[in-house]
Amino acid sequence: MSAQEQHPKKAFGWAARDSYGVLSPFIFSRRATGENDVAFKVLYCGICHSDLHMIKNEWGQTVYPLVPGHEITGEVTDVGCKVKKFKVGDRVGVGCMVGSCHSCDDCNNNLENYCSGMILTYGAKYHDGTITYGGYSDIMVVDEHFIVRIPDNLPLDAAAPLLCAGITVYSPLRYYGLDKPGLHVGVVGLGGLGHVAIKFAKAMGVKVTVISTSPNKKKEAMENLGADSFLVSRDQDQLQAAMGTMDGIVDTVSAKHPLLPLLGLLKNHGKLVLLGAPEKPHELPVFPLLSGRKLVGGSGIGGMKETQEMIDFAAKHNVKPNIEVIPIDYVNSAMERLAKSDVKYRFVIDIGNTMKATS
Amino acid sequence: MSKSAEEEHPQKAFGWAARDNSGILSPFRFSRRDNGEDDVTLKVLYCGVCHSDLHIARNDWGFTHYPVVPGHEIVGVATKVGKNVKKFKVGDRVGVGVMVGSCKTCECCQQDLENYCPRIIFTYNSHNPDGTRNYGGYSDMIVVDQRYVLRFPDNMPLDAGAPLLCAGITVYSPMKYYGMTEAGKHLGVAGLGGLGHVAVKIGKAFGLKVTVISSSPSKESEAINRLGADSFLVSSDPAKMKSAIGTMDYIIDTVSAVHPLLPLLSLLKVNGKLVTVGLPNKPLELPIFPLILGRKLVGGSDSGGMKETQEMLDFCAKHNIAADIELIRMDDINTAMERLTKSDVRYRFVIDVANSL
Numbered sequence: 001m002s003a004q005e006q007h008p009k010k011a012f013g014w015a016a017r018d019s020y021g022v023l024s025p026f027i028f029s030r031r032a033t034g035e036n037d038v039a040f041k042v043l044y045c046g047i048c049h050s051d052l053h054m055i056k057n058e059w060g061q062t063v064y065p066l067v068p069g070h071e072i073t074g075e076v077t078d079v080g081c082k083v084k085k086f087k088v089g090d091r092v093g094v095g096c097m098v099g100s101c102h103s104c105d106d107c108n109n110n111l112e113n114y115c116s117g118m119i120l121t122y123g124a125k126y127h128d129g130t131i132t133y134g135g136y137s138d139i140m141v142v143d144e145h146f147i148v149r150i151p152d153n154l155p156l157d158a159a160a161p162l163l164c165a166g167i168t169v170y171s172p173l174r175y176y177g178l179d180k181p182g183l184h185v186g187v188v189g190l191g192g193l194g195h196v197a198i199k200f201a202k203a204m205g206v207k208v209t210v211i212s213t214s215p216n217k218k219k220e221a222m223e224n225l226g227a228d229s230f231l232v233s234r235d236q237d238q239l240q241a242a243m244g245t246m247d248g249i250v251d252t253v254s255a256k257h258p259l260l261p262l263l264g265l266l267k268n269h270g271k272l273v274l275l276g277a278p279e280k281p282h283e284l285p286v287f288p289l290l291s292g293r294k295l296v297g298g299s300g301i302g303g304m305k306e307t308q309e310m311i312d313f314a315a316k317h318n319v320k321p322n323i324e325v326i327p328i329d330y331v332n333s334a335m336e337r338l339a340k341s342d343v344k345y346r347f348v349i350d351i352g353n354t355m356k357a358t359s
Numbered sequence: 360m361s362k363s364a365e366e367e368h369p370q371k372a373f374g375w376a377a378r379d380n381s382g383i384l385s386p387f388r389f390s391r392r393d394n395g396e397d398d399v400t401l402k403v404l405y406c407g408v409c410h411s412d413l414h415i416a417r418n419d420w421g422f423t424h425y426p427v428v429p430g431h432e433i434v435g436v437a438t439k440v441g442k443n444v445k446k447f448k449v450g451d452r453v454g455v456g457v458m459v460g461s462c463k464t465c466e467c468c469q470q471d472l473e474n475y476c477p478r479i480i481f482t483y484n485s486h487n488p489d490g491t492r493n494y495g496g497y498s499d500m501i502v503v504d505q506r507y508v509l510r511f512p513d514n515m516p517l518d519a520g521a522p523l524l525c526a527g528i529t530v531y532s533p534m535k536y537y538g539m540t541e542a543g544k545h546l547g548v549a550g551l552g553g554l555g556h557v558a559v560k561i562g563k564a565f566g567l568k569v570t571v572i573s574s575s576p577s578k579e580s581e582a583i584n585r586l587g588a589d590s591f592l593v594s595s596d597p598a599k600m601k602s603a604i605g606t607m608d609y610i611i612d613t614v615s616a617v618h619p620l621l622p623l624l625s626l627l628k629v630n631g632k633l634v635t636v637g638l639p640n641k642p643l644e645l646p647i648f649p650l651i652l653g654r655k656l657v658g659g660s661d662s663g664g665m666k667e668t669q670e671m672l673d674f675c676a677k678h679n680i681a682a683d684i685e686l687i688r689m690d691d692i693n694t695a696m697e698r699l700t701k702s703d704v705r706y707r708f709v710i711d712v713a714n715s716l
Contacts (some may be wrong), residue, residue, distance in 0.1 A: 011700050026712045077437070111629065111630075114629040114653060159484060175608065175654065183448055259645075268472075268538060269475075274651065275651070277648060281645050281646040281647065282647060283642040283644065283645070284634055284645035284657065285646070288659075289657070289659025290635070290661040291659075291661055293536065293661060295656050295658030295659070296645065296657050296658075297650060297655065297658075298655065299650075299654050300651040
């Protein structure tokens, strides 16, 4: 069956059709609202760097046509008969996943993101065998379990990037204990993930040093984003002066880069958390790990309970991503700019006002 | 004119030293300081042969100063104690591990983490505050500040207990720090040598299920029947490794050669922890996806502080844990070192110093 005929609800979005990654209008369909489902009108969708990797098939797993988007916010239009937590008109969001097995240890421990049967919001096979389509579209139908509520004081456009970038940095700050007031945490890379990491860490009372290769980002980092200090990683003198001063480092850089200088910045017992995924393995020097009892860990998004907790924390502490709102027909230009990191710091598509809705 | 090793200090001492990077050890006369008011003097009875001794004797790490007297798994009896020493008396069974000094004032020292003090003084191949070099346990006696001396539990055999002073604490400390002690959880031990075999015993004492991960199928019977491991995984068998994917909560990696981490990371469950205590001489390849997709971590650890080392000794005594050793004479040391390079020992050589030096 064609994408249009698979399901009963008409839907409209923008999709990439091949690895050139150019997005264009795409008519498809969504399932009827099941008893556990929430249907909502999409108002905003953030552009995550993963969307760019996926439309160009850089990870080799893309199924075309691909409708990306996993930083989705909107308003509920319909709820299934067993849905208790949401009603029509509620402000809601969906992040990177729309399904999991619900029975394994990880699901039972609110770690759906690590479930081996976890279903991604786009480009993945759903329980009914159809491929999932993401938030560059006018409507979504999602199992209640994977919906988060967006508090009233968080604008839906700024809230959207929290659903991937936000949880991706919030979860490891908590898990690795880098959330205690007075700790000193470095943030490597000043993009979508990095800038939100600064805001969350500051809200947790943590002292933040931005570690970047670009000296011209210093003013922005300190004056607009609230970082306490800025370290140019190519400057050997600055690196030397900062050796052994950080309790943790959150590394958002996805290109391959040397870990040794970062390990050197850590105090004894310090933690380097890697969030970016380069194509090739890193080189891990073992001596600094042993002589300073340091660790290198990873993290990937977060479970649903923690995602809601993160959203509520952001609302309470006024953590709002810095965004550039764009109309849907700018999306291909936005992708080109994203490839050059030319955005401060997340594009968000104004779906509600600029995507032609289905009749 | 600088003094010779024999003349530096007032007490005569005798040991075996390596004089160049051939690492060959031979008799060596030197001297030790007088027993100060905070010091304990030990007559050395036994000294374990740690793989680090071999690396240092051969200058594998590039920072050896010759002549070097190795040995940091030292067990003996106290023959003198200084007037400020309250914890030990003459005749006590005592031990000395990898360190004999630290600054005592920094945060690490105040938190019983002397092993991470930036001014740590290692038992051998280090400088003392007075500028003289210090010499390790392949010798007849040693003078050590009481803070760095351990009480040897009564029921622990002196010879088989010696290796715990380095190998034991090196695996015990990270198991505690990284939370790898929850009874019922599954621990993988990669590498079955001095460190690995002690990790199996300590893991079992914590109530863990223990799987030995080794490239040598011939070690299986030994691992299970003699050391008490629950299972054995041949790391060079792809089918066996595949069936063990995602089954372990923790892995202690004792392998010191360069080796791939990806197969080990795959064995871990979500939130799994791989702790490396071996020191390969080149960086390892760290694949990122397993860390991100499974929230896994790779951590390091380096011996342990004095308080924790004493705790480890007492724990091992309580659980009847000692190393499996091959007792050798001092003059066999060079042969033993050769065999150690081929991992031909089950699982630690211990020098019978008192009877053969």
